[in-house]
Amino acid sequence: MSFPDGIADFRSDTVTRPTPEMRKAMAEAEVGDDVYSDDPTVNQLEDVAAALIGKEAAIFVPTGTMGNQLAIMLQTRHGDDVLCDPGIHSRNVEKGAASALSGVGFRTVDAPDGRITAEQIDEAMSLSGFFPRIRLMIWENTHNLAGGKVVPLEVMAAAEPTARRHGLSIHLDGARIFNAVAASGVTAERYASHADTIQFCFSKGLGAPVGSILCGPSDLIGEARYLRKRLGGAMRQAGVLAAAALIALRDRDRLVEDHELASHLADELSVVAASAVDSKQVETNMVQLDANRLPVPFAIWKQHLDLDGIKVNSPFGNTLRLVTHRDVDRADVSRLVDTLRRAVATA
Template sequence: MTPSTLSRVLADLRSDTVTTPTPEMREAMAQAAVGDDVYGEDPTVNQLQAEVARLTGHEAGLFMPSGTMTNQVAIALHTRRGEEVVCAEGSHIYEWELGMMATFSGVVPRFVPAPLGVPDPEGVRLAVRHSVHQSPTGMISLEDTHNKAGGTVIPLEVLAAVRTVADMEGLPLHLDGARVFNAAAAQNVPVSDITRHFDTVSVCLSKGLGAPVGSVLVGSAAAMKQAHRYRKMMGGGMRQAGVLAAAALVALRDGPDRLREDHRRTRQLAEALVEAGFDVNLAAVQTNIIYATLPDAAAQVARWAEQGVLASALGPDSVRFVLHHQVSDEALAEAIRVLTA
């Protein structure tokens, strides 16, 4: 995207990562108390870690630059080289984390079918391997909401059933919860109703919640102590990171209450696109993401960009739209006008 294009944007629907810090975040950043976080001495980072752990029902947390890092640290925690990670097809840990599970941890995925991002617990059980003749299963990972399926939500009863499978098989269970607060908002439950089923959870603060940077991995205190080492190995020691944690604390305070409005606007856009003839599966539009199928996606996205509406072409015939708190009703109306013209 060229600077000239960005200067005349009506609505940026490429991702919920494009939001900029609010005035409240900037003020918190300016006033943040800081220390060296690699030594565990940054008070604002420590406050953020404790707050995310409390909200998710876990013992401890560890702040990292990205959700990719928190996911991959979790995989390193739970597996040994040569093992498999059972995960839903289309999982972010495989699709968009650049082969890191193989590069860093020496493990490979074993996919299970997941219609609308929801795996069948029995399918998860059948994917587990304990045979000496096959790569053994090291862990199970779920994604909620499931990005590639369209921001879809895993029902609470499915989470509980997969937890039962993990316990029966003696396996750790990890959640890629990049948008787990969206999942909680969609189901009108506390986020802990989701996260309590997991041994570790990756919580992204820079997507729907709107922080400028960062994710937190939560789990047991012992696991987070080991995770600290893996974070350091991956280059994730950020030193005086309290300036970032301060903005994340504001996002954690203010962000969850805005998510239902994001979801409402997403449904409004999806229905407008369908009415205009776009191929959109409305059953998959459950939170703040829409996927539309259309020919020559990249060229169409480029044409919209020239008119001030940004979207992401994620394949030759796939376009993704993501709503966030900096897309107002007025901006949404402009986007619908351009997209459906």
């Protein structure tokens, strides 16, 4: 259901607002100073997350960006390159943090939908005598810029031995790993077993207001605690946030509803804009439209969206991304598709 003010927001799954149950848990959370590791709710969240992901330890961080950047900081040295596909969030959307904070560059391989192969790793590493050293590779699953595509477990498994042979550490940006889990039926632990570290976000489809977590071996997470403080990300009575995150994590199976809604959205849109959308490409909670193939210019559609109180992001390049989440439903999908119908009728 749309927000109380009638706004239906398809910009991102980050726009969800805490449920009444989350707000109550936040109000009643037992707290302490987490810089002293005294916050029982944060400690519980870290224990639950580490166990679920199958890693020794976990650290609660304010954002996914901080989780990724700590992982990079911990597993590289200044001057290194990080191996990845060109579309990953930590390379494109984290405001140059990896170069500013860790002094690293990125060595990209052309891997559609983030599916890096063993051959591509071999090829990148064969140049290591000339180019900067690579110590870390990063996966993103689900892959945001690829439209929420799942990187299949077999792809990660097939690449890992080669990465290890070259001595690489592996980080998984699993901001939406539970969307991958909901779509594939593969557990988060199995995806994470092909990486040393994984970060995932409570504040996206899982629906908590704030927070992400970095999981990995105890020694790395211990060092992450030191670096988190350096970055200003060590929080005090953060149990009020962890309380909501615990509920978000408990209810993670709900994500299948977002996926069903995204498929429905794509199907409905394809009735009006057949050549702009391919429903078969929808794997999780994102629908991508080719803005150049819309039946009316986006700017005209946008006027109708604005009038109807529907929020969408402007196209990124040619791609318009619509995201489903807990705070939109089928009625909102109908409203959105109607605005496009009206735009076409009046254009």
